[in-house]
Amino acid sequence: MLLPDPASTRRPAPAPYKRIATEEAFAPPAMLDIYRRLLERGDADAGFRGLMGFYMTSPSERARHIMRCLTDLDALRLAHMDAAGIDMQVLALTSPGVQVMDSATAVSFAREANDFLADAIRRHPTRFAGMLAVAPQDPAAAAKEIERGVNRLGIHAVVINSHTQGEYLSDPKFWEIFEAAQAYDTPIYLHPNALPKGMYEPFYECGLDGAIYGFGVETGLHALRIITAGVFDRFPKLRMVIGHMGEALPFWAYRIDYMHRATVASQRYASVKPLQRRPSEYLREHFYITNSGVAWEPAVKFTQDFMGSDRVLYAMDYPYQYAVDEVGFLDAMDMPLADKTRFFQTNAQAVFKIA
Template sequence: MEQAQTIAQPAKVDYARIATEEAFAPPEMLKIWRKILDGADPDPGFVSLIGFYMSSPSARARHIIECLQDLDQLRLQHMDEAGIDRQVIALTSPGVQVMDKDTAVSFAQVANDQLSEAVRKHPTRFSGMVAIAPQDPAAAAKEIERGVQELGLTGIIVNSHTQGEYLSDPKFWEIFEAAQANDTPIYLHPNTPPRNMIGPFLECGLDGAIYGFGVETGMHALRLITAGVFDRFPKLQIILGHMGEALPFWSYRLDYMHRATVVSKRYASMQPIKKKPSEYLRENFYITNSGVASEPAIKFTQDMMGADRVMYAMDYPYQHAVEEVSILDGMAISAEDKKRFFQSNAEAAFRLK
């Protein structure tokens, strides 16, 4: 019988490895999700994503569902095996954003209480982000304040669109006001494309992490920039995973075509903003490499964004690949920039002690 390959644990290093896009799912949320899946006409992206993970007998699906629900010893074991010193944990996508408004507001509080309890139990290993229900922007703003000031959470998780609606709509801007006032970043995490967008992705299996996530979330980030969010909230910080959902690689064309579109007055929705799109990327965004253990991609993004704007994430448990940690430890970048990547930038972005 062929023996399973043993992967060596990453070596000791002189920096802390802080993983900044790591997911959890309370068992109670899975029950709510099951009811939504069993209801009338559930969102097709939700069915594709969560319907698969909650029903598939595959080893991958079983592993992910088990790990998502653990905020204790199993998670710590996997962190130790991968050499991860700290996880910054957030409610997995789509979180409460697929729920009705009242359920979403209520359960966001439940999830935040559970996560803050785990952080208090393991204060040197776990940090956490505040889950909110954009369905009720005023309640979301209050939960940000509670999560940061009372629960000690150090970031906000928004799983991209909320039932097809985007934060570029000013009706959601109380959320940005609260984030800026509490000096805490928003992690704009992927969701499957909404009902009116998903068809061409779904028919060929490209709706999830392979491609659809990045397209949809990158568009969401661009909507924030072109809507003037950062002119209104200049200190607001947004975090994008997966090498910035490819936006750093598009920055030249984004600048050129944004200017051309504004000058031509082609769209009433695209009005002048104070800076180039790439300038907002450099000043109002952090980028994580979650799911992309690619030295060339990381180096390019550090060059484009600045080495103090790019940080490490594993994307646990969806991409728990221990060997990728050693690959990134071995990157041919300066010791200072490597510490920024793995440790210092996360400490600055999330105000970690």
């Protein structure tokens, strides 16, 4: 089957369901000012320099488009949504969010970013929902921000941009965040970040460090670390979301199950302990998957078959991927209307508590 043409701009026709896009980035201008100061200092890590350093300084049309769109939560963004037939966006603070900042700045700015987001939702309540930013650098503060976000801002999901300065949520020191997410029934969207030190160079030297490949590899690794660390045995009601067709994990599920069982039996690694269930069962029962950036019917249908049609959601990945015609290709998928409605609308309403 041919892939859709990413250069096409054919507008989608009206649909018998709402189209809710569930991984759509924004950036308060004040955060970009913090990023500029970090870059000017000269000691920012290579992944951050390669990601935001590029987008914030490149004269290319793609970079200028992304920077314009990230900071606009009004006319420009709404016009782009209307052109693509998107009824609502679920907004998330763009990667790396506050996770590249020092702890005190990260805690403070996460609150500022969430207030900025809440203001946008209040201005456009039928067009925007959102995810809370938190600072994993301070797990106790992150837990408090989840409580504030739910109870005061009415936002019912969290975004964490994968690793935090090379550290992963599989480390129990971060599990206070999982405890709060479970307690307040807020799913955590595990979104990609620029690659950490030690992983960056082999990808960067061949141009594969970003969304083309590196992001998916690193975020899939993070999700597997969380699973194999026993997080879901400790927090049985915790829910998570991963994008980009599950960062390929559904396609690896058989081999992951086999090799995890074999690795436990071999006692090769002290870090690999028995789990109550197979890794693929945690993936199916605790994760939701968005197709962000993958407007390809075979991948969507395979993932629905693997996960269940109630666990796969639509996302565009705006503004990093804004291809109007992708919506039309997905509208045309050969699947029952009920499953298509779940994909575009009702799964998102359930996961993100959208009325």
